[in-house]
Amino acid sequence: MPASVEELLPDALLETIRGRAAGYDEANSFFHEDFADLVEAGYLKMFVPEADGGLGYSLEEAVRAQMRLAGAAPATALAVNMHLVWTGVARVLQARGDNTLDYVLAEAGRGEVFGFGVSEAGNDQVLFDSRTVAAPREDGGYEFTGTKVFTSLSPAWTRLGIFGRDDSGVEPQLVWAFIDRDKPGYRIKDDWNTLGMRASQSNTTVLEGAVAAPDRIFRKLPVGPNPDALIFGIFACFEILLSSVYAGIGTRALDLAAEAVHRRRSLKTGKSYAQDPDIRWRVADAALAMDGLYPQLASIARDVDTLADHGKLWFAKLAGIKIRATETAKDVVEKAVRVSGGGGYFRGGELERLYRDVLAGLYHPSDDESAHSTIATAWLGPLDD
Template identity: 25%
Template structure:
């Protein structure tokens, strides 16, 4: 049994109900990977369960879930389907951030929350081919130009995760009149918004991270929702959903390896391979790394919630958690494959999918090199 990190009986009950609701996810995963499709059924079942409103404030019809609740749920969903977890995580995390900060004008903020309460899904569209990861500070090539009382957006966004089912895009663009970056709320159904299916990766195929194309998209003034203050970066604890996701994938690999070790008995041995010292050592290493990763993730999440006065000091640990947990998750999957052996490379074996999917975590923000540099500068200057 894996050590519990529940803070309350209510939390435990919620995750147990969620686990029952996602029982069908694993059986769809192989077909999803082979078809390069999108988990429409999984997303609908999560909607039916009410998961997309987990972090929406109760005053707007949500469940008022915390960061800690969110991470527990993300880890569990990823154990059953990594791409589904990563995809829905961007929506639930975005809602958590906006619920906590309320950074837009009240009218638009309440309109947005109402749409989410009725089932709308949202994600930020920030990445572009010409700028790379938005965390690197590149200037968007997508432009926003004021014409009369409307904003006109043109550009192409890459890695728009969950795009087949998104209703709202939060688009970053260069506001030419102001010489600064801004964020615009764009509804899927308006003229000039299209999705081009470009996602063709060996990892996380089911996230539907296609290109968003904006062609003369006209928006009213109120949907210019946020300006970015130059040089100011706000710590975003909700991004811990990324390591939580890859930890869930690692847990799935761990579970498979343990069951295999208990049941696989070649005729060269008197019993199952679990009796072999080298297998026991590898499984023991997996258990240690899994425990270390969980303690780091949930310790920082718990402190973030209970010690708001220490957010400045804790902010550098957010990146450290992502780096540590993702890299431990990669190692855990690798060791699980060593236990199982060559069978782990069969196309029908889920371990080869976990192996491909878990490596995608290296390319989610923040990047390892940036985290290491931040940690170094925090003590050197």
């Protein structure tokens, strides 16, 4: 197994993946070839312990890997994130003495692919409530009926992590489970036709009485915010790995900006734009922004790995890194576009695609409003009733 991120994703493989990205984007098609290459490399097993045939990566190492992959193909990295979130959650729980999801790691080691069927249109409670109905069965399993949006890896997952609301008891509860691709009770819409991140094929999944067996029900939680380790694990892995993708986009945009200003020449001065003081300031401003993002991202991932205790500030820190990463990447891509000339406005260029892809960061939770609310509550306490 590769010992380092650079060995896991060697330059030659990255260039192959980068070379396919424009075609996937233009055709609005899933990254089947990339996926096959990543599976062969063992990339989807990065959180699986070495004893189970995986890489045994820490979250900090996974951050570096996802940044590197996203610099070549953002949509590929974003979709793979969803599998890595579930396997990452399993590792986070395991490190804290909770073996609930050990079977996720074992199955990922055998090649199963986990999708993330959590997001719902109009559900601003995100993890703390659900529009999906979870109906209990006599055998202890559940049937789920509802609609999940932004289900990345739609063409490839073999296990889908979902949750729904059970109102059959005295108090409502949120039921978390996995369903299998080879079982009935769901359908995947062919409705992913978006501005960017097109190769992720994050289609809508309609649950129509999808059955989760009793041994696939892994959490029942009260409706509303709670400190359960599962919620922490999902939030931590989702926000940190998501941030890694956008950090990778920002890094690549900065590289493309530097290449462009060296390549472009001024008719007035005869010099490259790398000698223009205004252009130099803009590129330097982008580099400064990225340099501030890298240590924050590495530090918060390391804190999860080492079981650091940030108490009530944990969710504020996690929401904060997501906002910092997505907004920084968006700003850096825009600066790269500004210095790269009018040719970047034409379809088919890498920077044009990055400009569309980076906008997806606006839509992922936590959004700007909820992040600021979380951070304000952490520092100032809740609003008065």
